[in-house]
Amino acid sequence: MPVELKESLDQYVTTNKCTSLSEAIIAILIEKLNPPIPGLCRTCNYQNPMEAKFCCQCGKKIPIIPEQK
Known part of the structure; x- marks a missing residue:
């Protein structure tokens, strides 16, 4: 995984109080698919x-x- 992507996901996890990178990825996809x-x-x-x-x-x-x- 590229470092920039990992850093962005880590920031998303912290900001949105996700429990894992998988949860963050799912949340991002939901946000994109459901504006x-x-x-x-x-x-x-x-x-x-x-x-x-x-x-x-x-x-x-x-x-x-x-x-x-």
């Missing part, structure tokens, strides 16, 4: 207003979805 829904908190699945920056239920940051052209 974020505006306002949906991925932590608690609460549907916030589309313009919310933080979840109204759990307080976690909601991912910003880039506008599609």
